[in-house]
Amino acid sequence: EYNRRELMQSVSAQMPEKRWQHTLGVMSSAAELAHRYGGDPDKAELAAILHDVAKYWPVERQRAVIEENGLNKELLLYDKQLWHAEVGAFVAEHEYGVTDREVLDAVRYHTSGRQQMTLLDRIVCLADYIEPGRDFPGVDRIRELSMKSLEEGLIAGLDSTISLLIAKRRIIFPLTVLARNDLVRKLE
Numbered sequence: 001e002y003n004r005r006e007l008m009q010s011v012s013a014q015m016p017e018k019r020w021q022h023t024l025g026v027m028s029s030a031a032e033l034a035h036r037y038g039g040d041p042d043k044a045e046l047a048a049i050l051h052d053v054a055k056y057w058p059v060e061r062q063r064a065v066i067e068e069n070g071l072n073k074e075l076l077l078y079d080k081q082l083w084h085a086e087v088g089a090f091v092a093e094h095e096y097g098v099t100d101r102e103v104l105d106a107v108r109y110h111t112s113g114r115q116q117m118t119l120l121d122r123i124v125c126l127a128d129y130i131e132p133g134r135d136f137p138g139v140d141r142i143r144e145l146s147m148k149s150l151e152e153g154l155i156a157g158l159d160s161t162i163s164l165l166i167a168k169r170r171i172i173f174p175l176t177v178l179a180r181n182d183l184v185r186k187l188e
């Protein structure tokens with residue numbers, strides 16, 4: 001059993017310092033969004049701590065975790081950058097003993113998004129875009145939208161990812177499009 005301090009210690013040891021600083025930023029942004037939008041700040045922080053735990057694992061180890069544990073193999077047909085989210089949720093459950101389904105799902109879907117994203121899914125995915133250390137074209141507009149609407153902020157974030165993937169002629173994981181469409185439809 002890990003307490004919060006031990007968990008942070010163990011997760012930070014699995015990534016470079018810069019990625020840990022990003023994780024701390026996601027924790028603070030996720031807690032802030034939870035306060036603003038009526039989410040659970042404690043769950044938001046826990047998901048934030050764990051969301052990128054597997055990001056720097058060798059990709060072949062990530063692939064093995066997915067193949068050997070009955071996880072979503074469809075991911076293996078898409079960008080490797082998507083894998084760490086699924087692996088992270090598995091590690092959160094089986095290595096760190098997290099049992100809260102909402103927290104595990106927020107980790108699992110923090111990169112791709114999904115249809116009918118829960119409040120916690122939205123908070124963690126958006127916090128990942130807007131944490132203070134992020135600096136990409138358009139991030140300030142996403143931050144501004146995030147103050148007014150969780151959904152508007154998240155749509156802008158997903159749109160920026162989809163646009164970037166298209167600009168680079170990369171394959172888009174269908175769940176990302178479904179997540180984006182679902183949020184847009186709900187605002188219509």
Ligand code: DGI
Pocket residue numbers: 052055078079081082085110111112113128161165171172173174176
């Ligand atoms: O792990 P982080 O860098 O903090 O952020 P992330 O987990 O949201 O995203 C990892 C990367 O995955 C992001 O730079 C874009 C890339 N990616 C590749 N294919 C897809 C994708 N992201 C989404 N949402 N959908 C894709 O199909």
Ligand code: FE
Pocket residue numbers: 051052055084085110111
């Ligand atoms: Fe990530």
Ligand code: FE
Pocket residue numbers: 110111125126128129
């Ligand atoms: Fe994300």
Ligand code: FE
Pocket residue numbers: 022026051052128
């Ligand atoms: Fe992240």
